[in-house]
Amino acid sequence: MTDIDAPAAPPLAAIILAAGKGTRMKSDLHKVLHPVAGRPMLLHLMATLDRLAPSRVAVVVGSGRDQIEHALDGSGAAIAVQAEQLGTGHAVAQAQAVLGDHDGDVLILYGDVPLVNAATMQAMVARLHGPDRPVAVVLGFRPVDPTGYGRIVADAEGTIGKMVEHKDATDAERAVTLCNSGLMAVRAADLWPLLARVDNLNAAGEYYLPDIVVLARADGRGSAVVEAAAWEVAGINSRAELAAVEAGWQARRRAAAMADGASLVAPDTVWFSHDTVIGRDVLIEPNVVFGPGVTVEDGATIHAFSHLAGARVAAGAAIGPYARLRPGAAIGRNARVGNFVEVKKAVLGDGAKVNHLSYIGDAAIGAGANIGAGTITCNYDGFGKYRTEIGAGAFVGSNSALVAPVAIGAGAIVGAGSVITRDVPADALAVARGEQRERPGWAARFRHMMLARKAGR
DSSP, X not given: OOTTTSOOOOOEEEEEEEOOOOGGGOOSSOGGGSEETTEXXXXXXXXXXXXXXXXXXXXXXXXXXXXXXXXXXXXXXXXXXXXXXXXXXXXXHHTHHHHTTOOSEXXXXXXXXXXXXXXXXHHHHHXXXXXXXXXXXXXXXXXXXXXXXXXXXXXXXXXXXXXXXXXXXXXXXXXXXXXXXXXXXXXXXXXXHHHHHOOOOSTTOOOOTTHHHHHHHHTTOOOEEXXXXXXXXXXXXXXXXXXXXXXXXXXXXXXXXXXXXXXXSXXXXXXXXXXXXXXXXXXXXXXXXEOSSOEEOTTOEEOTTXXXXXOEEOTTOEEOSSOXXXXXXXXXXXXXXXXXXXXXXXXXXXXXXXXXXXXXXXXXXXXXXXXXXXXXXXXXXXXXXXXXXXXXXXXXXXXXXXXXXXXXXXXXXXXXXXXXXXXXOTTOEEOOOOOOOOOTTHHHHHHHHHHHHHHTO
């Protein structure tokens, strides 16, 4: 049979469980909206899931429903409500109301397990259509310490012989290192009938999703396991676990950056965001933080203690130390943004320099322009924001204030200490400061008067 004749893959739906209260987080923010690498963990999962192009996504919510619905606005995900927390099987069953007409495969994921990757999800779905046609595919992992996790007893082909909770396991079963993550792939035609048979005759009085594997086995139908790295299925239920997952993500991202040709002087002190793009031969000094939306092109240098978010740094440019690039900052090739400089929604042309103690906001700085220490663009009047335009090759002297909207022409010079409120023509000199006056002997007379006054008290 040719590829053309091969049957089309069945449609894929996903169920994301996000109904837990997350009480251990001790937060007014819903647990699954806490960020990892600058992105809420639920949106991490959604972004990964998008790579599989599911036809339907259902998110099961409970406590904090409004927050999750707001976060998912525009995503196309359907909302299912679990009013009472009666176990994972019960939570999945609530999605039938919005996925009941889905005829295909179903991935069951957890909003607080955000880092499972697309290849792993795809492997679960592919195994579901293996020659043995398992009823369910369970995602397993091997933690450093398996204490407390349910065990999966499987053969070399991954066929599950038994699944058992830790508390119910024998010593031999507890010696098994393959554990159940809770993530699963099931055909919809099997999922709903099996869930309808799950009972809550257990100590917790809850309906457990893994029971569908047990029920299918009792029917003479097998299930299979696919393994993932432990970090992919790390769950987050507390601030400490959130920090641990963040630390692991950062360590892997730093290693990837260096493998791709960037130099990190002190890797453990550099913090990336989920979408940071770093080119080759980029040098990143200690204590640098990348917020979302940053691209750094080849050969650029980010000096120590700099913070970048929503910014683009072109090849050969240098940032910092102690610089801040805010959203909308675009730094040209070989440009310089120096110590204690903040740039927001501004473009610096190739070779432009803002080296010391300046604020550049809502501005365009031409190629080769030089902005002196202490210069600020006065872009806000308390009601609106206004732009400053500085032409190529212009020179702005130290401690100048450019009151927007204003334009400095190409090649113009602004004298130090000026407050510029009108446009400056190209190649002109603009000086706007008070006239200097001297009063000979005044300082000595003043001191004499004040000392006499003090002595007379």
